[in-house]
Amino acid sequence: MNAPGDPPRRIAIVEDDAHLRRYLCEVVDADPRLEVAFTEGDFVGATRRIDGCPVDLWLIDLQLPDGNGADLVRRLKAGGDVKCLILTVLGDRTSVIAALDSGADGYLLKDTDPAALVGSILSALDGYAPISPQAAHFLLDLYQQDVRKARPTPGDAALSAREQEVLRLFSRGLSYREAAGILDLSTHTVRDHVKAIYRKLSVHSRAEAVFEARQLGIISASD
Known part of the structure; x- marks a missing residue:
């Protein structure tokens, strides 16, 4: 965030619609x-500016008449540490993912109100990633898909009978020493079983192991 007395942050605007370009400048x-560093209406004109006057953040439309805004973001990111915000009418899943894959620091729709637009620019300059709610919906969906893919299935987990016994005892709040005594094992052996359980269930604690095992039906909620 600018401190009092700091010079305005310089913003480049790449937008082919002249009316909208003037509005964004205003x-x-x-x-x-903030201040406008320059404006361009197409991909070629924008690329000619890359090595010109210094810019703190580029505000880029996805649909340019001679190219794609995501490709411009890639070129900018390859050349240095510069912030890039996508500003577009496209709120579909494919456009959102393609833009963020290019390295864009945020994704805004053109119906974003002026105060929110300025706030998003300042937020991006401070290292945050402003995302319009419509775009955030797709990111949440992708995250949930990744979580589901990462979660092991009962077949993937394939806990041995002994490992399941250890988990059932842990689910009842027993310690390593207590579990070892009931199973007539050494504490060291119980720890080896626990390491195998953690690996198979992709977890890092007893609580997580018990939760995942219940979710997968390996042990019941009453255990």
């Missing part, structure tokens, strides 16, 4: 913490 210049 929004940016209305905030004393």
Whole structure:
């Protein structure tokens, strides 16, 4: 965030619609913490500016008449540490994922109100990743899919009978020493079983192991 007396942060605007380009200039210049570095209406014009005047953040449309905004983001990111925000009418899943895969620091829709737009620019400059709610929906869906893929299935887990016994005792709150005594094993052997359980269930604690085992039906909720 700009401190009092700091120069305004310089914003490049790449947008092919002249009316919207003027509007974005007005929004940016209305905030004393920001100023427009330059504007361009196409991909080629924007690439010619990359090595020119310094820019703190690029505000880029996805659909340019001679190229894709995501490709421009890739070129900018390959050349240095610069912030890039996508500003587009496209709120579909494919566009969101393609833009963020390119390295964009945020994804905003063009109906974002002026105050929210300025706030998002400042947020991106501070290292955050502003995302329009419509775009965030797709990211949440992807995250949930990844979690489901990462979670082992009962077949993947394949806990031995002894490992299941150890888990059932842990689910009742027993310690390593107590579990070892009931199973007539050494504490060291119980620890070896626990390591195998953690590996198979992709967890890092007894509580997580018990939770995952119940979710997978390896042990019952009453255990």
